[in-house]
Amino acid sequence: MSIVTLARFQFAMTTIFHFFFVPFSIGTALMVAIMETMYVRTKNEQYLKMTKFWGNIVLLSFAVGVVTGIIQEFQFGMNWSDYSRFVGDIFGAPLAVEALLAFFMESTFLGLWIFTWDRVKPGFHALFIWLVAIASMVSAFWILAANSFMQHPVGYEIKGGHAVMTSFSALLTNPQVWYEFSHVIAGAITLGGVGIAGLAAFQLLKKNINNGDFYKKSMRLGFIVALFGSLAVLTAGDLQMKNLVTEQPMKFAATEGIYKNTGDPAAWTVVAWANEAQHKRVFGIGVPYMLSILSYDKPSGAVKGMNTINKELTVKYGHKNYYPSVNTLFYSFRIMAAFGMLILLVSILGLFFTRKRKETLYKQKWMLWIVALTTFTPFIANTCGWLITELGRFPWTVYGLFTMMQSVSPNVSVASLLISNTIYFLLFTALGGTMVYLVIRTLKKGPDYEIELAKKDDKSNIDPFDKEAFN
Numbered sequence: 001m002s003i004v005t006l007a008r009f010q011f012a013m014t015t016i017f018h019f020f021f022v023p024f025s026i027g028t029a030l031m032v033a034i035m036e037t038m039y040v041r042t043k044n045e046q047y048l049k050m051t052k053f054w055g056n057i058v059l060l061s062f063a064v065g066v067v068t069g070i071i072q073e074f075q076f077g078m079n080w081s082d083y084s085r086f087v088g089d090i091f092g093a094p095l096a097v098e099a100l101l102a103f104f105m106e107s108t109f110l111g112l113w114i115f116t117w118d119r120v121k122p123g124f125h126a127l128f129i130w131l132v133a134i135a136s137m138v139s140a141f142w143i144l145a146a147n148s149f150m151q152h153p154v155g156y157e158i159k160g161g162h163a164v165m166t167s168f169s170a171l172l173t174n175p176q177v178w179y180e181f182s183h184v185i186a187g188a189i190t191l192g193g194v195g196i197a198g199l200a201a202f203q204l205l206k207k208n209i210n211n212g213d214f215y216k217k218s219m220r221l222g223f224i225v226a227l228f229g230s231l232a233v234l235t236a237g238d239l240q241m242k243n244l245v246t247e248q249p250m251k252f253a254a255t256e257g258i259y260k261n262t263g264d265p266a267a268w269t270v271v272a273w274a275n276e277a278q279h280k281r282v283f284g285i286g287v288p289y290m291l292s293i294l295s296y297d298k299p300s301g302a303v304k305g306m307n308t309i310n311k312e313l314t315v316k317y318g319h320k321n322y323y324p325s326v327n328t329l330f331y332s333f334r335i336m337a338a339f340g341m342l343i344l345l346v347s348i349l350g351l352f353f354t355r356k357r358k359e360t361l362y363k364q365k366w367m368l369w370i371v372a373l374t375t376f377t378p379f380i381a382n383t384c385g386w387l388i389t390e391l392g393r394f395p396w397t398v399y400g401l402f403t404m405m406q407s408v409s410p411n412v413s414v415a416s417l418l419i420s421n422t423i424y425f426l427l428f429t430a431l432g433g434t435m436v437y438l439v440i441r442t443l444k445k446g447p448d449y450e451i452e453l454a455k456k457d458d459k460s461n462i463d464p465f466d467k468e469a470f471n
Contacts, residue, residue, distance in 0.1 A: 006417035007079040007408050010424065014072040015390070016383050017428045021065035021435075023184065023382055026140065027192020028058045029133040031225060036126040050218055053447040054196060055113075055129075057439060062110065064435045071424065078420070083397050083407030086162045091146045093168060098142035106135035140188075141181050148176035150398050151389070152247055163401065179243055180389075182236040187385070190229030191378040194343055197222030197350065198375025201368045203443060214447055216362060219371070220354050227347035233340055238294075244392075245295050245303070248399065250313065251392030253306045254324045255333040256291060257281055264302040266291035270334075274326040279307060317400065324394040328387060336384040339377040346374050 032055045039047035076084060084091075113128035148171075149156075155170025156163045165171070200219040203209060244252040253259075257272040259280055268291035272284030292301040306323060313322045350371060353361035361367045393399050397407045 001414065003412060003414055003417060004404055004408050006414060006421060007412065008404065010075050010079060010417065010421050012387075012390070013421070013424060013428065014068070014075050015386065017432070018065065018068040018072050019382060019386055020379055020432075021061050021068060022140065023188035023191045023378070024195060025058065025061040025065050026133065026136045026185070026188035027190070027225075027229075028054065028061060028195060029129065029136055029192075030189060031192045031196050031222070032058055033126070033129045033133045034221065034225070036122075036129055040122045040126050046214060046217060049214060049447045050221075051129075053214075053442075054218065056442050057195075057199075059110075059114070060435060060438050060442070064431055067431060068428070071427070075420070075424070079409050079412055079417070080397075080407050081409040081411075083402065086402050086407070087149070087398060089162065089164045090149055090156060090171070093165065094142045094145045094171065098139050102135050102139035102142060106132055106139060109135065137185055137188075140184055141177070144180045144184060145171055145174070145177050147389075148174050148180055150396075151180075151393060152176040153398055153401055158401075163398070175243065176247070179236070179240040183233065183240050183385070186229055186232035186236050187378065187382055188229075190226050190233055190340075190343060191382070193222045193224070193226030193229055193347070194374055194378050195222070197226060198372050199439075199443060201371035202375075204362065205365065205368050205372060211447055212362075216354070216359075220351070223347045223350040223354070226343060227351065230340060230344040230347055234344070237337075237340070242295065248393060249304055250306060250309045250322055250324065251329070251388070253304060253309060254326045254329040254392060255388060256303070257284060257326060257330045258303060258305045259307050260305040261308055262291065262303045262305065264292070265289045265300050266295070266303045268294060269330075272330060274330070276323065276326050279310075279323060320395055320403070322395065325391050329392055332384040332387045332391075336381045336388070339381040339384075342377060343374065343381075346371060 032051055035047050035054065036051040038044070039051060109128045109131040113125065113132060116125055116128070152174055153163070154174045155165060155167035157166050158164070171177075197219045200215040200222065203215045204212065204219070209215070241252065241255075244255075257269055257274055259274070265288065267286035267288045269284045269286045273282045274280070275282050289299045291303060292299055295301060295303060306326070310322045314320070350361060353359070353367065361371070395403045395405070397404055
């Protein structure tokens with residue numbers, strides 16, 4: 001395996017694993033903020049119990065997310081030093097703002113939320129978790145602002161062999177930022193709702209379950225948030241894909257498996273397989289008119305194929321292989337879209353079958369299993385989305401400016417990359433296993449654990465420096 005291949009694999013591994021936790025933290029923090037707000041408004045103690053219980057899951061996700069984020073930054077400096085030099089002047093500003101403002105705000109208010117339960121008024125305490133949720137979204141914005149430059153470079157000049165920022169405002173108004181940000185945040189909201197609903201379903205599947213009403217209320221709230229999020233995901237995803245038709249036509253053509261120019265109208269391919277070596281489609285089953293409708297919102301319009309686009313890119317940028325991994329992109333897009341529709345359907349039916357008049361879902365184990373297994377679908381869909389985003393702009397790291405071959409560190413070796421890949425894989429396996437173990441342990445303890453613990457040992461909360469502690 002080549003140095004570039006191993007470096008790309010390491011980037012994919014660290015990014016995908018880190019992105020398991022980023023949207024989960026954003027989505028569950030929002031869910032907990034809603035729960036605590038409901039408690040403040042209604043004074044219903046069950047909402048307070050929900051806030052504290054699901055808040056433990058947020059803390060676990062946040063902790064693992066921070067660790068994986070540090071590892072991701074480390075591998076950037078180790079494997080992509082030439083890339084870092086090229087974009088350092090551009091990336092410095094948004095990443096500095098993310099670290100010094102957004103992440104600092106997120107971690108500060110999370111600490112205040114953890115340690116001020118009985119020290120501030122409930123409404124003020126709820127504000128802390130809302131600020132955590134908002135700060136996590138702002139943090140995502142700055143990261144995506146940097147990533148959007150890689151997709152659609154704006155506000156720069158090339159000086160001394162690297163990109164120099166000429167307009168910070170251009171970086172923030174880059175259309176790609178808002179396509180990515182809306183899509184990512186909508187996906188995070190969806191994951192938060194589905195995650196809480198799915199974990200609640202796992203609990204309801206247990207025999208002799210306590211706190212049944214607690215989990216039912218959590219599940220229904222999860223369905224409401226997931227419904228809103230999945231509708232937003234479909235809207236944002238549709239707008240982003242339409243943008244690719246003109247901005248990154250090769251990526252768009254690859255997600256549709258189109259090598260030759262389509263006719264007018266264009267058919268949308270349901271399933272297909274490509275011979276990537278020979279740049280041709282082996283087989284495909286299409287739906288007439290559908291691709292034109294999806295691309296242009298009308299039943300007419302042709303789409304350029306990869307063969308034509310490759311010729312155009314060769315004229316513009318020189319002779320290179322501009323064909324991405326077609327089969328990976330083709331099925332990543334369909335898996336992402338299919339799971340998005342599944343989540344929407346599960347959310348709608350979940351709300352229908354948990355209505356007060358007829359709570360059918362809670363009585364049918366097969367329905368609960370569907371909801372429980374749906375927990376994992378947003379993680380897969382988010383991963384597929386990032387595969388499309390990153391693999392689709394091959395061979396570029398910065399589209400049209402800097403290639404992967406130019407980006408890799410000149411001093412790394414195959415041996416060092418094999419060792420670091422192995423270490424990272426083992427570390428991620430350990431972190432992932434620990435996260436799963438702690439989540440399961442938290443679920444087993446149940447929402448009454450802390451209350452029962454306090455009742456069993458009231459002295460555990462006594463200040464040892466209080467003079468009455470010695471009486």
